Amino acid sequence: MTILAILQILGGFLGLLAASIFFIVPFWGWIIGGFLAIFALLDVVIGWGLWSMKSWAWMVAIILNIIGIIIGIPTADWLGIIISIIVILYLQQPDIKSRFR
Numbered sequence: 813m814t815i816l817a818i819l820q821i822l823g824g825f826l827g828l829l830a831a832s833i834f835f836i837v838p839f840w841g842w843i844i845g846g847f848l849a850i851f852a853l854l855d856v857v858i859g860w861g862l863w864s865m866k867s868w869a870w871m872v873a874i875i876l877n878i879i880g881i882i883i884g885i886p887t888a889d890w891l892g893i894i895i896s897i898i899v900i901l902y903l904q905q906p907d908i909k910s911r912f913r
Contacts, residue, residue, distance in 0.1 A: 814863070816902050820873060821859035823880065823895040827852025830889055848887075851879065870912035874903055 827848055834845030858876055861869030877896040884893040902908060 817859045817863035824852045824855030826892050
């Protein structure tokens with residue numbers, strides 16, 4: 813579970829890096845960057861929830877990682893997409909699912 817939480821937090825930090833790049837461009841860049849920054853901070857919170865084995869963290873991690881894949885495609889955040897896919901696949905394992913119930 814530790815690796816999963818670390819991957820989620822790493823995805824959040826990569827999201828913050830991507831968001832900071834968008835802040836260079838006025839107006840639309842700020843809007844997109846702000847949107848990405850919010851989701852990146854949520855990634856960090858979810859990583860903490862997974863680390864702490866909070867029951868809410870499993871479902872929120874699935875949802876947020878699906879959104880991360882959708883956002884990652886147009887922004888070409890391939891590393892973020894790969895991390896999101898790994899997290900989703902790992903969370904779908906029956907023994908992992910049962911730990912969060």
